[in-house]
Amino acid sequence: MYRSRHIALCKFLSRYPFRTSSKPTSLIPFKTITTKSGHPFSNPTTFPPSKSCFQKTSYTQLKISRTYSVETDKVVDEINLKFAEAREEIEMAMESKETVYFNEEAECARAVVKDVLEMYEGLLSNLPEKERGVIQRSMGLKIEQLKAELQQLNE
Structure with missing residues (x-):
């Protein structure tokens, strides 16, 4: 069979x-x-x-090569975990927008976002210029998204 x-x-x-195709440029x-x-x-x-x-x-x-060290990779993973936690806290606070729990949950969300921003800025300050650029390109949009969501929460 x-x-x-x-x-x-x-x-x-x-x-x-x-069919044969032309060699891709990448x-x-x-x-x-x-x-x-x-x-x-x-x-x-x-x-x-x-x-x-x-x-x-x-x-x-x-051929994919790592452009930063293992220690940096660990810190990036920690920031990503905190980022996910911060987004969940913001989401929970937005769901309770017009309830008595809003202020409490908004403060929790602000604290977690503050931690993420501090971790991100601390990581960038400790890196050489080349690695800093790589981290900013890979995480910068997520950090800006977090700031924008926090701004929506504050409004």
């Missing part, structure tokens, strides 16, 4: 071969690993292939 499915797939792919560096050169279905007269239809496949391997 497996062999018949395999043969059916090979026949289908030989009728409708993959900001992420990559390298192409090719097991064997050429396309597996470039010559449909040699059908069916002896062992596998997918012998000559190329894979793209992305």
